[in-house]
Amino acid sequence: MPLVLTEEQTLLRDSARGFIAENGPVAQLRRLRDANDHDGFCRELWARFAGMGYTGVLVPEAHGGLGLGAVEAGVVMEEIGRQLTASPFLASGVVAATALMRAGSPAQQAEWLAAIASGERIVAPAFDERSKHDPACIELRAQPAAEGWRLDGAKCFVVDGHAADAFVVSARAPQAPGPSLFLVPADAAGLAVERVAMVDARPTARLVLDGVALPAAALLGEAHGAAAAIEAALDAGRVAAAAELLGLAEAAFERTLAYLKERRQFGRAIGEFQALQHRAALLCTELAITRAALVHAQQTLAAGGAEAAASIAKSRAGSTATLAVQEAVQMHGGMGMTDEFDAGLYMKRARVLQELWGDADFHADRLARLRGY
Known part of the structure; x- marks a missing residue:
């Protein structure tokens, strides 16, 4: 399968990008943090997010969802990662929904999947x-x-x-x-x-x-007999978390590139210095490889049997995001260390997502076991 988005998936990405950038930017996370908000996310935005249909991306149409797949869920997660938008979508709309679809009875699915798709309940x-x-x-x-x-x-x-x-x-x-x-x-x-x-x-x-x-x-x-359902739900979450990691990594990279073109030192833009060009080129390559691994995992997840692909995508996305946020802080110099600059927020989110449902070491071990080592 081609490792690119279809026309429909591209339209979903553009829709999610515009909606999330306008309604859930990084500034909103700062406000929630500074207010020590109990929920940690905006309930009003969550209701509007549900109204756009994003909460039910994975939920079958019979239960009020869109009935789409892991690629489409990943498209939404990437945009969430780009803006660091606080949202229960990953936990409720991806992992819990997958567990219910894999193990729930018809009655359980009818009650809970519809509520997840509408955003009325968080699981x-x-x-x-x-x-x-x-x-x-x-x-x-x-x-x-x-x-x-x-x-x-x-x-x-x-x-x-x-x-x-x-x-x-x-x-x-x-x-x-x-x-x-x-x-x-x-x-x-x-x-x-x-x-x-x-x-x-x-x-x-x-x-x-x-x-x-x-x-x-x-x-x-x-x-x-729930072992298979647990692994399926976790792999769905790992691939979606990898998408969020890639989204935040690309956002950090774009901000860094813009700064390299704007910041001047010794009478020239610092992006003209070869050492920084080499570092930026390496990160650009890492992002491209990680995207290929992610799309492969998403497509494999939709077809079933994605354990190895999910581990590769989660491990690579964590490592790439770590490199992206570290380079963002270092290339921005002293101001990259300040709280007023967003690089620190990206770095902290990347660190948490790296640990979530298995870090790089966990997935390296899992991949080795899957391949008989």
């Missing part, structure tokens, strides 16, 4: 329990109870969990052959949600489940 995935991403490590216990299930344990780094209406929670029963997935309402008795501020000014959450009683209908899919 957050809760898979991690350690400081480093390790989805196979599940200590949260799921015990069969008289009328359903009882959950006990904790989850951390729950993206947008502080503002979620429900959670997709992975759990494991003692001696069970595999994990299970549960849909847990945010107001469930015994569930405590702690808001945690991240370095990039975006809140996440820690969950503590102390004897949370759930009906049998809260189980997503088959008991002890």
Whole structure:
């Protein structure tokens, strides 16, 4: 398949670029951060974002969504990355929606996918329990109870969990052959949600489940058979996070190029200095290679079996974004270190996204295992 956007995908990109740049620029993130806003994102913008149909990009048309794929979701995520727009789309519209599409019953999908597509409800995935991403490590216990299930344990780094209406929670029963997935309402008795501020000014959450009683209908899919759905949801999130990383990397690069052409030293633009030209050329090449890896992963994800491609895209995007933001700070000199300049905001977001659902080391190890090493 060609590693370029179709005409329809290009139109979606142009629409998302104009809308997000106008309504959710970097300045909005600064305002939310400085006000210590509890949600960490603008509810009014989220409603308008839903009105444009972006929240339901992945949701089937039967449930009120657009019924598109990973490429289209990535197009939206890139524009979010360009502007550092705070939005629950990644957690709710991509990861949680994918988990529900893969494991949810028709009744669960009818209720929750429609609500996700309309933006009326935010659903957050809760898979991690350690400081480093390790989805196979599940200590949260799921015990069969008289009328359903009882959950006990904790989850951390729950993206947008502080503002979620429900959670997709992975759990494991003692001696069970595999994990299970549960849909847990945010107001469930015994569930405590702690808001945690991240370095990039975006809140996440820690969950503590102390004897949370759930009906049998809260189980997503088959008991002890959720491993494939969890990996599918995580890979969808990894590829979407890679798209956000690429978007912010390209924005940082564009700002740096503009500065190299404007800043003058010793009577000439600093962009005329060969050393800076070499560094800019290297970054431009890295961005092009990363885009090819990302589009391949998006296309592979739509066709199924994208584990290796997702890991390559997430790892490369993290490394490329790190290079882009570091070069932005260094080439801007002293002012690149100040809070008034946006490079620091891009750097902090890149650092958080790098860790989210597996850093470069995690995905290098995963890729080696997938290839039999």
